Amino acid sequence: MASIKPSVPKGTRDFSPNEMARRNYIFDTIKNVFRKYGYQQIETPAMENLSTLTGKYGEEGDKLIFKILNSGDYLSKVDPQLLTTSNAQRLTFQISEKALRYDLTVPFARYVVMHQNEITFPFKRFQVQPVWRADRPQKGRYREFYQCDADVVGSDSLLNEAEFVMIYDEALGKLGLKDFTIKINNRKILSGIAELIDKSDSIVDLTVAIDKLDKIGLDGVSNELLERGFTTDDIDKIKPVILQRGTNQSKLASLRDTLAGSAIGLKGCDEIETVFNYISDCPLQTANLELDITLARGLNYYTGAIFEVKTNEVQMGSIGGGGRYDDLTGMFGLKGLTGVGISFGADRIYDVLEELDLFPQTASQGTKVLICCFDADGEKFALPLLKKLRNSNIPAELYPAGAKIKKQLDYANAKQVPYVVMIGSDEIQSGLMTLKDMISGGQEKVSGQEIVEKLRA
């Protein structure tokens, strides 16, 4: 049989030991902050029923869901006519009833509805798991990637919004980022702007276009709005709003002026101000908090706050985002439950930390001492020491006898093991073993007990 050239699917990656140490550092940092703020971890299955996921992410999103082919003779139940009409969309539901999760929010909503009787509200949960998207990969964009989500469900207090800003500040600050911006907006302000030009029905088109302001500039946004059926009159009205600069307070004040005729717009302003007030009583350490009314994130299910986090130190898409949805669980039949949440893009954060060289040294994580024997007799002598080291919580390995010492030391170097114990006939005879410091190169003859004591330090 011809051997197949090994590869992984496009947009997926292996994680080697060194990368895993670094990834766990990111995950642990974020998880510990979540826990500190009272969030509890859950997990949900990698696959969900396809019907749970479809229709939740818009038409584009549905296309990006990885479907799982039914087991067995999956064609046997298909309406034969469908096979000849090449209607992929309808065929999909007959040959696939499961799919890989696309995000963590929809499975969480499903979870809340299924477990509503055991949950104490407000329910604060976090979840760190991979999600899959059948997207075209590119820089900072994968087909399998991890999301670190925290959500509160069942509390409409804006304190939650404020706490999420603090969580971003604390977690990203702990990871060593020095200059990043938490952008905040409110869907109600966007609704107010749409009301301003009497285009409430076109709010999606409006927000998708102005969301691109910093990317394509005012001319680009204007062109896109014109293409989407807005008038130059509309654009003239919107322009001062989306172009406003200055402090959050001054933006808010002028927004209130502009949106004076829109009850919902003013409500949005009030909500933002409430969040700002909470924050000012509990100042941020590192993050810049910026009201950005062009922020829309293209996610139409947000109803209140909208968050996005960007680093200003390297060129990278957003490293986090989130927002509030008033009817999180409605799609699964549980009405009136509000949710607000955020997500950290761990894979992008990894790329950022790597580019900025912000990972701490993790060498001490691995094996601390390798026992090398010159022959098989040494093994017998080594095993009790090995046991003793491990009982003392010192990560230790015994290299199987038979290999040359050079090879064993090469192994220690490759794994960055800082100490080696060597056992040959001399050591067996004297009972004193050779402890070698692989960094300085120095070595000394010591007893087993002394080795344990030295390495425990």
Next chain:
RNA sequence: GUAGGCAUAGCUCAGUUGGUUAGAGCACCAGAUUGUGGUUCUGGGGGUCGUGGGUUCGAACCCCAUUGCUUACCCCA
């Protein structure tokens, strides 16, 4: 879905106008060194030059197709 770039050893890449037997570094194996590595020296294994077709006396190089990867757009973490 749209558009560009790339594809040569396990990895990173050279390879001149198309010209004999396709190279380097790293990694791996062995030796110099029978009990000592990370620095040195010597030698060795490794290639259907992504695949298929074409032009040519002759193709890694030119042309066509195809597959894979990658970057950007759309959208998103």
